[in-house]
Amino acid sequence: MLVEGAILDRDGPxxxxxxxxxxxxVEVGQRGTLRPHPDEHKVRGIVxxxxxxxxxxxxxxxxxxxxxxxxxxxxxxAPHGYKFRLLASSTRAAKVKAIRAALSRMNEEGTGTVxxxxxxxxxxxxLLRYAARGQPVRVVILGRPVARPIDPAExxxxxxxxxxxxxxxxxxxxxxARRTVGRACRxxxxxxxxxxxxxxRERPETFLDPxxxxxxxxxxxxxxxxxxxxxxxxxxAVCPRSNALFARQPNLAGMERAGVSLLVGTxxxxxxxxxxxxxxxxxxVATRLKGRPVSAGYLARAALVEPYRWLGIPEASSISxxxxxxxxxxxxxxxxxxxxxxxxxxxxxxxxxARPRVAGRFP
Ligand SMILES: [Zn+2]
Numbered sequence: 561m562l563v564e565g566a567i568l569d570r571d572g573p574x575x576x577x578x579x580x581x582x583x584x585x586v587e588v589g590q591r592g593t594l595r596p597h598p599d600e601h602k603v604r605g606i607v608x609x610x611x612x613x614x615x616x617x618x619x620x621x622x623x624x625x626x627x628x629x630x631x632x633x634x635x636x637x638a639p640h641g642y643k644f645r646l647l648a649s650s651t652r653a654a655k656v657k658a659i660r661a662a663l664s665r666m667n668e669e670g671t672g673t674v675x676x677x678x679x680x681x682x683x684x685x686x687l688l689r690y691a692a693r694g695q696p697v698r699v700v701i702l703g704r705p706v707a708r709p710i711d712p713a714e715x716x717x718x719x720x721x722x723x724x725x726x727x728x729x730x731x732x733x734x735x736x737a738r739r740t741v742g743r744a745c746r747x748x749x750x751x752x753x754x755x756x757x758x759x760x761r762e763r764p765e766t767f768l769d770p771x772x773x774x775x776x777x778x779x780x781x782x783x784x785x786x787x788x789x790x791x792x793x794x795x796x797a798v799c800p801r802s803n804a805l806f807a808r809q810p811n812l813a814g815m816e817r818a819g820v821s822l823l824v825g826t827x828x829x830x831x832x833x834x835x836x837x838x839x840x841x842x843x844x845v846a847t848r849l850k851g852r853p854v855s856a857g858y859l860a861r862a863a864l865v866e867p868y869r870w871l872g873i874p875e876a877s878s879i880s881x882x883x884x885x886x887x888x889x890x891x892x893x894x895x896x897x898x899x900x901x902x903x904x905x906x907x908x909x910x911x912x913x914a915r916p917r918v919a920g921r922f923p
């Protein structure tokens with residue numbers, strides 16, 4: 561297949577022609593310079609690396625519904641919030657089925673990888689690992705220990721089978737618990753993540769001690785907080801639709817100005833469909849409503865480029881011959897690719913025939 565149009569990857573947007581075979585990039589040239597082979601399908605579009613959904617709670621997919629009235633803390637707080645009662649009262653089989661349905665939808669939308677905060681201790685990690693087996697979407701699992709104070713045996717058991725730990729938030733945990741978890745993650749070479757400044761502002765000296773690999777939300781962070789996060793080189797995942805349900809928004813323009821490394825996620829599968837494309841469009845438009853516009857390029861990088869750097873595989877965000885990327889062809893006008901991709905992509909515009917056929921080829 562020959563795609564005439566543009567590439568949008570870690571080197572930015574540019575006009576290009578790309579030849580794909582079996583879902584892999586086999587030739588890249590200037591627009592108009594590659595000749596189609598006999599019988600080769602030629603299309604117009606934009607080639608991008610598969611997007612990453614960098615923050616979900618897929619277990620919640622077991623109960624998809626309109627949020628009941630009340631503050632978000634009552635809904636999602638551990639261990640007795642609405643969401644945890646639903647998780648506790650759902651069967652393992654129901655959760656596995658719901659997670660597989662969510663992963664299947666993500667695959668339909670071209671999502672290559674999802675980073676999930678999996679509650680329910682080691683059992684929760686094992687349940688997601690089991691549900692994700694054989695699925696084309698790569699699942700990065702950040703587990704959460706249940707016992708407080710932290711039980712070292714539980715923590716090391718989770719770290720042995722997960723990709724790291726995702727805590728509730730700094731204010732929900734003691735400094736001792738955060739440091740114990742942070743140290744163990746560091747020693748195991750795994751990710752340490754936590755929610756921060758979601759419903760109320762938390763002080764950076766709490767959520768940056770110990771230094772995490774990933775903060776989620778920062779919807780209530782001040783511009784000074786964002787500068788501190790950027791100076792500490794801590795990556796931030798935002799979930800603008802989830803925040804909007806509870807009348808708040810991250811300051812994306814401020815994050816861009818501060819130079820924060822940004823990721824984007826869809827948060828609780830209970831309330832939002834796990835669609836990174838819908839998240840991008842909403843994020844872009846919402847900043848316009850507030851009169852503090854973010855650039856389409858910053859948001860495009862949050863889905864297509866920055867997560868691969870965070871995962872330690874930056875080369876997977878390069879559309880080039882031999883790169884370990886999973887290219888997607890989007891049937892969009894190739895002019896101004898960042899704006900097109902952020903505001904117009906739907907799963908219907910993904911060219912199926914260009915998708916890789918072999919799952920697991922991806923790093
Ligand atoms: Zn979350």
